[in-house]
């Protein structure tokens with residue numbers, strides 16, 4: 001991979017990444033560039049290399065960090081005004097692990113405030129533009145992270161995003177790159193601004209499956225500071241990087257109900273072609289029906305709004321954003337706090353919150369059963385390609401429906417990745433989603449890599465050169 005090549009110094013690599021980040025300022029990728037700290041870190045790494053000391057697998061590699069990760073003595077806004085002046089007293093475990101591996105954060109990437117959105121139109125710091133067509137949205141909520149990787153300018157080879165209900169996968173799909181959501185608990189969430197604790201995960205964005213695997217192997221693992229992190233090893237740091245499927249024939253289940261009404265014809269066509277190519281690769285493809293999926297979006301919005309209302313109660317105007325006058329939260333965040341408190345209120349708790357949790361359990365059982373018959377499930381990632389900026393902004397429900405395919409794996413806690421599957425006649429990228437059962441993280445990446453080798457569509461370039 002391009003990442004580990006050490007033919008140039010860390011300082012040169014970081015300077016180059018910062019230069020490109022500034023050249024691409026019209027895309028609104030970063031909330032803050034952490035220039036000084038990045039250059040100081042690069043100097044440290046070069047000095048280590050010169051002294052013959054051991055450096056990590058990502059030595060000197062610049063990356064973008066979504067602005068909901070805390071890095072020491074660095075502002076973290078989660079793209080919300082209430083955190084505008086917040087400077088983090090601690091460092092997220094993921095950031096620490098990347099730092100130990102030698103990676104260098106060049107800046108904090110734009111996102112929907114608190115992760116609330118699918119387009120990065122809900123940032124208090126402006127919309128991030130799509131890497132392939134700047135009149136379109138980047139996708140969200142990890143929009144800045146995705147565009148930093150996808151832009152033809154090659155600002156950074158990878159970025160850290162997060163995925164609560166699709167936030168790594170949606171922008172990956174809209175920008176033609178790979179987006180990973182790991183098994184729930186595979187990666188520590190210590191130092192990540194909480195949105196919905198039962199579905200928040202740490203994800204990454206990269207240009208291909210191999211780069212994504214390298215990053216996930218660095219950041220995954222149990223952490224004493226996050227009691228929801230698990231000690232099962234889902235990403236295998238000591239396995240040779242080029243693990244393949246060893247000629248294994250997988251049973252792929254194409255979810256037929258997600259190829260119907262409301263899904264763009266070209267998205268359906270690319271997904272079916274991808275399924276055909278899976279057959280060519282020797283896999284068995286069948287159709288699967290999961291009737292509970294029709295309830296995934298309503299369950300997701302009841303459960304995650306309840307959790308976000310609870311998590312965001314800490315922003316009480318005392319500890320954070322004391323002097324703000326009414327602009328602490330964007331409209332979408334306010335909406336979710338209101339919905340969340342409503343579904344948790346005494347009169348409606350049973351009717352909405354408890355009901356949603358029960359239906360969620362039925363969805364989990366249905367998916368568990370599907371995985372007794374299939375190894376991997378295949379769907380489009382998003383029902384449509386990147387919309388024009390503003391096109392869906394007027395109606396929040398249009399945004400919620402965008403999560404039709406990405407919300408189910410989040411509610412079930414299983415890994416899901418978005419991988420490039422070609423483009424529309426108009427040249428816009430289409431992504432498909434590979435879903436595995438808990439712990440199948442590496443299998444999904446191996447399958448994605450096999451498909452990349454087959455189609456040579458893994459690396460998709462667009463936007464300005």
Ligand code: GLN
Pocket residue numbers: 114115116117118140141162163164165166167168195304403
């Ligand atoms: N689009 C979804 C939402 O708005 C998912 C966002 C996310 O994963 N952070 O909640």
